[in-house]
Each structure stands twice: as C-alpha cells, then as structure tokens.
Amino acid sequence: MTVVAPASALLQAAFEAAGEGMLLCDTAGHTVLLANxxxxxxxxxxxPGEPVTGPFPEPGADSFRCEFEGRSLSGTRRDLDGEHYAWFIRDETEQARHIAHSAFLAEVGWRLSTSLHVGRVMRTVVELAVQYLADTAMVxxxxxxxxxxxxRLLPERAVEEGTLPERLLDGVPGLVESLGGFPPIPSRWLDPAQAPGWLLPAELGPVGAMLVTPLPGNAxxxxxxxxxxxxxxAVFGEEDEALARVFAARAGMAIAAATLYHEQSxxxxxxxxxxxxxxxxxxxxFELAGSHHLHIGGDFYDVFGPAGDSTDTVIALGDVCGTGPEAAVLTGKVRQTLGALRLVRAEPEAMLRVLNDVLLRSGPRSRFVTMVVGSVRRVEHGRVRLELATGGHPSPLVLRTDGTVEEVPIQGALIGVMPLTDIRPATVELGPGELCLLYSDGLTEARGGPAGRGHFGEDRLHRALADCAGMPATAVVERLSQVVSDWLHGGQSDDIAMLAVRAPARTALSLRGGGVPEQSPFLIAARRGDRRSRARS
Structure with a gap:
C-alpha cells in the first residue's frame, strides 16, 4: 500500500485549525518555522524566521507557566525528530481568573462571617474591596x-469612619438610588470629575474610574x-463590575445581619x-436590702415608695413561670399593674385579686405567677408593721432579735390560674433590729452539697438566717447569698431573689445611767450560745 504525503497547503491548514497555539521550531537555531x-x-x-523568545524558557526546558502581556499562559514542548520540536501553548487566563475569583469570594465569606458588629463588618468590607477590587473603597x-x-479606606492609610448629612448624598450620582433600594439598579459608572470633595481627597491624584453599587440587605x-x-x-472592566456586584451582594447581607443583630441587642x-x-x-x-441572681423573665422584686398622702411603702417579690421572652413580657405586665395599683393605694390582698383578674383576661393561661405583696410602715417605738398577702409563694420568714426564725402564716393560690376565693393575709410587727425576709423558691431548691444533688432546703435556710441575728439587712442577704453559693460549689441554679425589710436597731437600752447596746456582739453571742445549749439539752 502506498502512502501519499499530504500537500504542504493541507499541512498548513491543519496547523492553523488547531485550537491551541502551536509553534514549529528548528533545533539548530531555535527559530520559529511555523506559527498558527x-x-x-x-x-x-x-x-516565522524569528527566534523563540517571549514567554518561552531557555532551550532544554519542556514546559512553562507564566503571566505574559496580561494573560496567563502555559506551554508544553514536544520533540518531533532530531531537527524539529513544537511548542503547544494554552491560554489559561479565564481559568486563573476563575480560581482567583473563587479564592476571593471564599475569603469574603469567612471574613464577613466572623463578626456581627456593624462597624467591624464595614471595615472588613472596605479592606477586602481595596485588596481585590479597587484602590479606594467606601461604604x-x-x-x-x-x-x-x-x-472608607484610602491608599496607604488606616480605615476612616464618620457620618455625613443626608443632603450631601445627592452629590454622588447614583448614590441616593443605591441607598434607596427601589427600584433595583445596577452598578453605576461615575465620572470622577463629578465626585464631591468629601468623597475623595484631592491629594490622592487623578482618579481614572469610579463606580457605585448597591449593597442589598434583607428585604x-x-x-x-x-x-x-x-x-x-485606570478603568473598570465588565468582569470587574460583575465581580463587584457579587461581592456587594455578600457584603450587603453581612451588614444587614450585623445591623439586625445590633437592633435586637x-x-x-x-x-x-x-x-x-x-x-x-x-x-x-426601716432598712431595705435585695439580692438577685436572675435570668430574663425569671424571679423579680419591686419596691414602691410612699405616694400621695400615703406613707406606706409597697414591696413585692414574685416568680414568673418559665424564662425567656414570654416570661419577660408577663413580668413587665405584673410590675406595671402593681405600680398602677400602688397609685390608687390598694391593699396587698386587693392587689393580688386585681392582678389575678388582669392575667385571667389576658389570654391563654399557660403562664402563671407566684408572689408576695406587702405594705410597710413605721409605727411607734421604732417598730415596723408589715401587711402581707401571698399568691402561691413561699411564706416570708421573720428573724427576731434572739435568733428565732418564724414563718409568716399567710395563704393564697397561684396568680393567673383561676379566680381567687381564699386569700389569708397576715400582719407582722418587727421590733428594733428584727427582719422580715421575702425569697423565691430558687433559694431552697438550689442543688448542691456533698453529692451535688441535694436541695438547700428550708431547714438550712432557717439555720443560716438564725445565724444572721443582729446583722444589718444588707449583710443578711449577702450572707445568705454566700451560704447558698458555697452549697452550689459553682454549679448552676434556678433564679434566686431575696428582699429583706429590717426595723432599725436601738443604739442603747433605755436604762437609767446607761447600759449595754442591745445589738452588742457580746449579747448576740450570749443569746446564740444559750439557744444552742437549750437545743443540746
């Protein structure tokens, strides 16, 4: 079979039809013989006839990859025979650009996701824009x-921040439309000569190209x-503008998320x-002291001082079922209702009944409240009288001067569950130095102790309170807080609230010729020792 060599014209046509660049070179002079x-x-x-120069490496190398006249090129050498070789050249500009864009957008994603602070997000946006898209960027x-x-970020400067009057926004064509968001508009080419002085300082020199693009948010x-x-x-190409729009979309969502977080916070x-x-x-x-370790919507206490012609002070301590926004709303409703009832000088029992009616009328009964409400007034001989009423809450405790702890005999049902039919208030009088403690069940239900699972309990609370005889009200709540904290051993607990009312102590006994102060540490210690001796016997 005879093989017929193709004509040189046919070889040339096939050479020209190749999709990639091809050079036929001679080995002796390293000159180009054919180039498609x-x-x-x-x-x-x-x-043809010119030496093999430009992006091509020195003779002997069989490949290259480089940037040449604005393009990303790669080449592979193939030996044909002892006298000729060929270079096959590929344009990888688009692929390199795609890789660079992908790397840029990946960095945009993780850097913009690292903060929900509006200012930090804006600074990250201009830093990324100057790193990849422009010489100057402004949000x-x-x-x-x-x-x-x-x-704003200018060349060779730190990030700058500020505010400007709304009337100046008209000075930048397309800016008001972009900030308005309706109707949606594409990036707007700007004539740098139209840029106002506040936008770009004159000392930066000539500006060849500008564009403004919207930062779309959440609706x-x-x-x-x-x-x-x-x-x-300088110019912005179509690909630059397209990349800027993609970047702006991601930056806008990040700024919108940070703004929403700021508003919610x-x-x-x-x-x-x-x-x-x-x-x-x-x-x-009288003295008042309070302590709280609370979550939003948990336990609360409030004090309403004398109002109008009433000299009574109203105190309240309560526990809202659950935590979170719903409980917080209910807490606010309870406190506002109590404040309004205080203005009309309602008695504690009446306050609970009205509050119960308000909660029953407010919708589903999935939430309820337990609480103690009381009115406090000073009476003769330095004594303090409390009128107390409860709605399903632990009874307050009274600490006498000799360390005796009494439970106030009050009763009442939960607030906000059913109509109240039986509320049994009580009146308590505190002598000089005596104290009444209102507390939430988080105090007695605190889990801890040696095994970490035992309740603090009422007995421990009574003993801890008894040891506080003679202390000021502030010292009492601080002491109880410390005792419970020690019981928890750093563990978590439910909400804990305490409110203490204490009658002022006498500074001295009314004895002819003087006497020993009633709250003398010697008397206090003696009384405690006498009680402990009687308990052992």
Missing part, C-alpha cells in the same frame, strides 16, 4: 435621623459601595434594664 493564528495571538512576536449606610454613617437596602481606581488611564438591653430589679429607695424608718 492562536500562537500569533498569544505571543505576537512568534513569527455608606442608609440615612438615620438625616445622617449617614460611612467607612431592604443595607447601604452602597463606592469603588475608585487611581491613575488617569439594643432592644434586649432596653428590655433587660427594665426587667432587672430596681435600685432600692432609702426609706426613713
């Missing part, structure tokens, strides 16, 4: 109270991104501040 159209486009100097947020916050605009490239010949802080127990007023005639 793809090779001439990728390496303009690769012409402008939608106006709030007629001012817009902005963050509303999150802001706008302004990019600038310096130098009279601010709201939560406001609600939390309103739910925390109040600063206790200074009331003439």
């Amino acid at each position: 159209a793809a090779a001439r486009r990728l390496v303009p100097g690769a012409l 402008v947020l939608p106006p709030h109270r007629h001012r817009s916050s902005w963050t 509303e605009p999150a802001g706008a991104l302004i990019l600038a490239r310096h130098g009279a010949t 601010e709201t939560a802080d406001i609600l939390k501040a309103d739910l925390l127990p109040p600063d206790l007023p200074v009331i003439d005639g």
Whole structure:
C-alpha cells in the first residue's frame, strides 16, 4: 500500500485549525518555522524566521507557566525528530481568573462571617474591596435621623469612619438610588470629575474610574459601595463590575445581619434594664436590702415608695413561670399593674385579686405567677408593721432579735390560674433590729452539697438566717447569698431573689445611767450560745 504525503497547503491548514497555539521550531537555531493564528495571538512576536523568545524558557526546558502581556499562559514542548520540536501553548487566563475569583469570594465569606458588629463588618468590607477590587473603597449606610454613617479606606492609610448629612448624598450620582433600594439598579459608572470633595481627597491624584453599587440587605437596602481606581488611564472592566456586584451582594447581607443583630441587642438591653430589679429607695424608718441572681423573665422584686398622702411603702417579690421572652413580657405586665395599683393605694390582698383578674383576661393561661405583696410602715417605738398577702409563694420568714426564725402564716393560690376565693393575709410587727425576709423558691431548691444533688432546703435556710441575728439587712442577704453559693460549689441554679425589710436597731437600752447596746456582739453571742445549749439539752 502506498502512502501519499499530504500537500504542504493541507499541512498548513491543519496547523492553523488547531485550537491551541502551536509553534514549529528548528533545533539548530531555535527559530520559529511555523506559527498558527492562536500562537500569533498569544505571543505576537512568534513569527516565522524569528527566534523563540517571549514567554518561552531557555532551550532544554519542556514546559512553562507564566503571566505574559496580561494573560496567563502555559506551554508544553514536544520533540518531533532530531531537527524539529513544537511548542503547544494554552491560554489559561479565564481559568486563573476563575480560581482567583473563587479564592476571593471564599475569603469574603469567612471574613464577613466572623463578626456581627456593624462597624467591624464595614471595615472588613472596605479592606477586602481595596485588596481585590479597587484602590479606594467606601461604604455608606442608609440615612438615620438625616445622617449617614460611612467607612472608607484610602491608599496607604488606616480605615476612616464618620457620618455625613443626608443632603450631601445627592452629590454622588447614583448614590441616593443605591441607598434607596427601589427600584433595583445596577452598578453605576461615575465620572470622577463629578465626585464631591468629601468623597475623595484631592491629594490622592487623578482618579481614572469610579463606580457605585448597591449593597442589598434583607428585604431592604443595607447601604452602597463606592469603588475608585487611581491613575488617569485606570478603568473598570465588565468582569470587574460583575465581580463587584457579587461581592456587594455578600457584603450587603453581612451588614444587614450585623445591623439586625445590633437592633435586637439594643432592644434586649432596653428590655433587660427594665426587667432587672430596681435600685432600692432609702426609706426613713426601716432598712431595705435585695439580692438577685436572675435570668430574663425569671424571679423579680419591686419596691414602691410612699405616694400621695400615703406613707406606706409597697414591696413585692414574685416568680414568673418559665424564662425567656414570654416570661419577660408577663413580668413587665405584673410590675406595671402593681405600680398602677400602688397609685390608687390598694391593699396587698386587693392587689393580688386585681392582678389575678388582669392575667385571667389576658389570654391563654399557660403562664402563671407566684408572689408576695406587702405594705410597710413605721409605727411607734421604732417598730415596723408589715401587711402581707401571698399568691402561691413561699411564706416570708421573720428573724427576731434572739435568733428565732418564724414563718409568716399567710395563704393564697397561684396568680393567673383561676379566680381567687381564699386569700389569708397576715400582719407582722418587727421590733428594733428584727427582719422580715421575702425569697423565691430558687433559694431552697438550689442543688448542691456533698453529692451535688441535694436541695438547700428550708431547714438550712432557717439555720443560716438564725445565724444572721443582729446583722444589718444588707449583710443578711449577702450572707445568705454566700451560704447558698458555697452549697452550689459553682454549679448552676434556678433564679434566686431575696428582699429583706429590717426595723432599725436601738443604739442603747433605755436604762437609767446607761447600759449595754442591745445589738452588742457580746449579747448576740450570749443569746446564740444559750439557744444552742437549750437545743443540746
């Protein structure tokens, strides 16, 4: 069979039809013999008769990968015979750009996800934009109270932040539309000559290209991104603008998430501040002290000082079923109702009945409250009288001067469950130095001890309170808090709230010629020793 060699024209046509660049070179002079159209486009100097130069390595190397005249090229050498070899050249610009864009967007994703602080997110946005997209970047947020916050990064400078009046936004074409978010608009090319002085300082030199692109948020605009490239010949290509839009979409969602988190945190802080127990007023005639270890919506206490022509002080300590937002709402409703009832000088029993009616009328009865309400007044001879009523709450304890602990005999059903039919209030009088303690069941139900599972219990509370005889009200609640903390051994506990009312102690016995102070440590120690001796016998 005879093989017919193809004509040189046919070889040339096949050479030109190849999809990748091809150079046919001679081994002796390393000159180009043939170059197809793809090779001439990728390496303009690769012409027949010219030496093999440009991106090609020194003779002997069989591959290369490099940047050449704005393109990413790779090449492979193949020996054909002893006198000829060929270079096969591939344009990898698009692939390299795709890899670079993917790496950029991956970095955008993880860096923007590391913070929910609006300012930090804005700083990250401009840093990423200057690193990959532009020489200068600026983020402008939608106006709030007629001012817009902005963050900017200029070449060789630190990140700058500030605010500007809403009226100045009109100076940047397309900025107001981007911040408005409706109708949606694409990135807007800007004439750098139109840029106002506040946008880019004049000392930066000529700006060749600018664009503004919206930062889309969650159903509303999150802001706008302004990019600038310096130098009279600088431009933004279509691919640059497309990448900027993808980046802006991710940056906008990050800013929107941080803004939402900030708004929710601010709201939560406001609600939390309103739910925390109040600063206790200074009331003439008796001492007040409180302690709380609370979650939002858990236990609470409140004190309402004398109002109008009433000289009584109203105290309340309660426990809302559950925790979280629903319990917090109920806590706020209870405290507001008590405050309103205080203004009309309702008695403790009436307060509980009205509060129960309010909760029963407010909807589903999935939440309830236990609480103690009392009115406090100073009476003759330095004594203090308390009118107390309860709604399903642990009874208050009274600490006498000799260390005896008494439980106040009050009864009542849960608040917010059913109509109240039987409330049995009680009146307690405190002599000088005596104290009444209101507390939540988190105190007695605290789990700890040697095995870590035992309840603190009422007996331990009574003994711990008895050892506080003669102490000021503040010292008593601090001492009980410490005793319970020691019992917990650092473990978790339910909400714990305490509120103590103490009659002022006499400074001295009314004895002719003086006497020993009634609250003398010697008398206190003697009384405790006498009680312990009687207990052992």
